[in-house]
Amino acid sequence: MDQASIQQTEGVIRNIIVEISRECLSRGTTVSEVLVAFIVKAVALDPKNNFYIDRYLTKNDVQRLITLCVKKLMTLDVPSLDTIKMQIDFDMNYADRASFLMEHKRVLNARLLPILNEICDCRARNKEELESLYRKIVSFCILKSGMGNATDITVIRETTAALQSIFPQTELANFMIQNRVPKENQLNDLNCLVVGIRLFNKDCAKECGNFDDLIGLLNEAIPQTTRNLDNELEKNSKNILACNNLLQILQNTEPPEKFPITQQFAKMIQINLHQYEIYVKIILKDVVTCAKHTESLKQKLSEILVELHNTLQNKTAIATNSVYPKFNYISELWSSIQDEMIILSVITNIFNSLNIYVENEKNMMDNSVINDYISFNFKEKPGLNVNISFDKSPFIHYDWIDIEKVKHFSNNMLQFRSFCPTTLVNEGGILKRANSNIGVLNYKCKYYAFSNADAAREFCENPDFYLSSILQIAKSNSELIQFLQLHRQYDSFSVFGSKQLDQPRHPITTNESTCQTDTHFYNSIIIKNYDWNEWELRRKAIKLVNLRKKMTHSIQTDNSNYRIDNCTQVYLPKEKSSQTMAVKSSDVPKPQVFFKGLRGTTTGEPTVIAKVDLTLDIDY
Known part of the structure; x- marks a missing residue:
């Protein structure tokens, strides 16, 4: 099957999906393309429909396939279709924590892109334009942090005060001469510091901070969500048990006339309830993880705030390198808490969306006729779980x-x-x-x-x-x-045509490459006295035996030791010199002014800003 045939086959499949979607829409039902594609594959694989995966479809087969798919999609209150919809809905919406957060940050950055472009591209030349640029930076910090409404005057004033304490308007000139990347980095750094300062101010004075208390919201939402999931699992387990008992009864006895459920229908309900149970357990596991992370983040945030209070206590001036890292750490913790809030919100929405796919099945299992029939006919088999060992x-x-x-x-x-x-x-x-x-x-x-x-x-x-x-x-x-x-x-089979294993869907790409091995990739080690010849080794052995029989004579007198040569070497002292640099210039002190009271007070009293001149005397 060549590439052209594969493309033609895919084109036919797309046309079938479009035709089925159009037919369902004309009957008042909107279906997704993913659902239609799965139904097409399911109908084609069903042996009862007599479709063969190793043979092309004729026009009559295509029309019959469309008819069967539309009929299956338009059938209401069928547990099998509800299960398929639930599976597709969960697979399309659920992802791991990293994917959720990555998508949220992508959406947030896309929303911030217009105001970010306005800030980075601004070329302010007068006072009004500089003030407008500064207000845009304040709005960026509010939107980026998600702490309050950007149109609330109280939030704007609070954010402006925090920003002015670390980035006064006089620094805008230096900001505008930078390139775009340094500007973006500086804006992100300023946002982190502003978030840390606002959280610290809120911890100092409880009436400050016009933004949501995420920790309090999580402390209320997580236990409530956990209880809802546990209750849902408990109810679903009872329905599964009732469905299992009903299937056991229907296997052994014939149901009465006009009984609302057949054995095949009960099998579909059982699959639906088990699938729902699996998804709810996955969501519950994520909620438990979210609770653990929230508790850890809450403890870390409390500790760093206490440490920051101790650092700033009764001090009018303090070095920025001792407090800025703490503000950044507070901002990181707050961002992680926001992530937990996002995760909890997303998985709660997913859980709520799953309920519509089990609503009919729950109502069916709550039917009084079915429950009375189960209570009257079900008898638990004795010793059902006794035989758990066998001879292997x-x-x-x-x-x-x-x-x-x-x-x-x-x-x-x-x-x-x-x-x-x-x-x-x-x-x-x-x-x-x-x-x-x-x-x-x-x-x-x-x-x-x-x-x-x-x-x-x-x-x-x-x-x-x-x-x-x-x-x-x-x-x-x-x-x-x-x-x-x-x-x-x-996955190895197409809906029709031939097996995909026969030919790859994409051509195999190759690339020519060369490599070379060094001739001597180890350092050469040559032992000159090494011999491998057996006869040479024998000759050396004979010489050693002959030497053993010899005697060595030596003569030494009392004056022999004076023949030893002795020599001594000394180093003459070098000439030493030194040079001192002469400074012929004058310097004046740099003016330094500090404003006291920008961070607020712990007593809640009105803030009084005091100006302190820290400039050194000229004679210092």
Whole structure:
């Protein structure tokens, strides 16, 4: 299949998606392209529809595919479609913490870009233009920090006072002569200092600081969100238990006439509730992480504020290098607290959006007819979880893992979301939690757990059969593809045409390169007296034997030691000289003025600004 055929196939798929979206819109339903693409793939993979992935579609096949997809999308109150929508919604909106924060910062920088361009491109020439530029810098600090409304006069005055204490208007001339990058860096530095000063002023005087108390909001929102998620998990667990009991009853007995739920419908509800449970647990885990980070940040912020109070206590003047780093650290902590607020808000919105996909299923399981039927017919099997051990000797060629002897083993490592594959096949798609205490099977570098010993024994007798059967069941129940994390098994196939594994979708790029190895990449080591010849070694041995039989004679007299040569060397002293630099100039003291009271007071009294002249005397 060449590149032109692949492009033609993709064009046909896009046309099918557009046609399905247009048809659904004409019937009053708006669907996303991602949902339509998934439904097209699901319908094409379903064996009941008789589409073949290794054959091109005819015009009649295309029209039939469109009709089936529209029918599936327009079917209301079907749990399988609700599950697919929930999966797509969660995958499109949920991401890790770093991605959430990166996207938020990207949006914030895009909103700040117009005012940033105005500040960096400004060429003020008179007093009015300089004042306008300074007001824009104040607005930038308010918008960048997110601390208050940029149109609130109280917030503007508070930010202006903090900015003037570190960046007076007289510094605008030096600011404007810089290039754009230094300007942006200086603006970010000024914003950090302004945030630190405003937070310190608010801690000094509680009536100051016209911005949200994020720590207080998080202290209220996190416990409330955690309680809501726990309550939702508890209710959902009861619904799952009721659905499991109903499936067990429907397997053994025929339901009465006009019963509101069939066995296949109950299977769809079970998958929907389990998928909802998985997503809620993921969100709850993020909320717990957010709570831990918030508590740590709150403690660090309290400690640095106390340290800053001790540094500035009863001091009229202090070096900037001792307080500016603390203001910057306060700003970093506040930015991290804002990040936690953003994370909590996003995941709460995701949680609220998931409720619409389980609303019908919840109402169905709350039906009094169904609950009365379950209460009347369900009888718990005795000894259901007793048989958790079995003889592994017939399957000794398999690798079994005892989780009690393995550290840091997690159920997330198990295949099929920790559900039993044997039960999934034998009972036609019914989900049943696996018990890892029975033992975990390592088959082809993947881990499988089972609900009981009999299920483990059956799987070991023919594991490939069960794995292939699960793929076939997932084709008929498309919501299982994402739920059981089988999407990678189907990514190698296109919706129609031929297998994508036959030809790569993109040409393989190559690049010619050369390399050279040094001739002697180690330092040369040559031992001149080294011999490798056996006969040469024998000759040296004979010479040593002959030398052993010789005698050495020496004669020494009393005056022999006077023949030793002695010599002495001294260094004559060098001439030393020195030179002193003569300074013939005069210098006057640099005027220095300090304004006291710019940071406010701790008693809440009106601030009195005092001017102190720190200029040294000329005779100093």
